[in-house]
Amino acid sequence: MAEYRLMVAPNGARRGRGDHPELPVTPQQTAAAAAACYAAGAQALHLHVRDDAGRHSLDAGRYREALDAVRESAPGMAVQITTESAGVYDTSAQFACLEALRPAAASVSVREMARDTSIATRAYALCAEAGTQVQHILYGPDCIAQLRVWYQDGTVPGAMRDAIFVLGKYTPPVLAHPDGLAAFRDAAADLRLNWTVCAFGRHEHACLLAAIAAGGDARIGFENNIETPEGGLLADNAASVAAFVQAARDAGHRLKEC
Template identity: 65%
Template sequence: MVAPNGARRGKDDHLALPLTAEELAATAKACHQLGAQALHMHVRDDEGVHSLDAGRYRDAIAAVTECAPAMSIQITTESAGLFDVPAQLACLEALRPAAASVSVREMARDAALAARAYAVCAEAGTQVQHILYTPACVAQLQAWYADGTVPQEMRDVILVLGQYATGQPAAPAMLPEFLALIAPLALRWSLCAFGPQEHVCLLAAIKAGGQVRIGFENSLGPEDGASWADNAASVAAFLQQATARGHILAPQTDVPGANLREPT
């Protein structure tokens, strides 16, 4: 899965960071041609600020679908410090997307509305990918499975290594503890990693049996070099590293992620 822009970065960070529907579509096409199988979509308003507007999502989804019709699209309901749970719920209700990433810790700000949000997704057939930042997120998800807030069949998660807020970069050594925490839940997991060791962390995720999400939302370049020219250049560099280690890009499935697997 490619995450080409995120909620915070802009053209001042990298001129090739896509903000408009047209730019997202061009990025999606270039990355899909290389092997990226899904797009993690953020949309922006006219000022370039993170948005949960359903109309903007519809326009961007249409543009991407036209350019890369076989590419799966996942919207995000992430607040980025701008939106509350009612706004996140309203986005899901209005859009009823095929797939959405949903932050457990953000939904926990209003447990009653969280239950409604997951129910809306279940009714719409939305493939929910739970965002897990910390052990507390894992514990909350486990509690919600137990009390029925989250349907048992919603087993997709994305583990987040590193943080924007604290400036803490991701490192592969962070992954084993996270995997131990989620092991009892039998989850289908993907990984994203913030910082210059993004690709190294993603290689560790593949080796551990996970799926991966890559892109300018998480890193603009490696720790030992200049920024990548664009998202497609990052995808190409990562796939080159993965295939050099014997990993295989498997056929596209409905599991979020780049769908790389260990050699057999």
């Protein structure tokens, strides 16, 4: 039996209500989804915010509004912001977001931060000073190799050992499969990471169950997948969370106490 932590990513940067009518876009929708997912078993929220047109945003004011809404709807739920660029923002904007918010937790893409190593150094130092729990987004062996170099040269503090392995791709679409986990684990074996897995596409639950069985944690949600294994649409984020928690329980796994 394995114990695991479960985070939900209910929207991401790219999908909208046209992709799924229950995908949250506004702070109020996100807060409602967070509360439902928390009740279903998700312990933490990976938070994205949108502008008035529904596009990905790193605006600190919009984050504050969403953070307040989530704290009210799900006061026991941990919240992690994202600094993902989504092809829109440069590293200066990503740093500015971190500087303005000094969040409790944030996901930071190694690949994106590597676009400007001087800003990367400042960003990781800022997070260390602010006590921000950084989760390194790792898309493959190249990202892991870069992270290793940054540990060695001090760009990334040695205590920042949280990471998320991203299985599959959004664009071009590549369905994740459980057997894709091995390449990440092998490449990162020497780094002593506390790792989580997210997985694109309809095999999401199978990938996350494999991750738990291998000693990792899981991130689920409409950012990565809106489909059942058979290709139909999931009802909503909370339904997916509940189904996964039950599947994990049936496999002998249980949620860690936070």
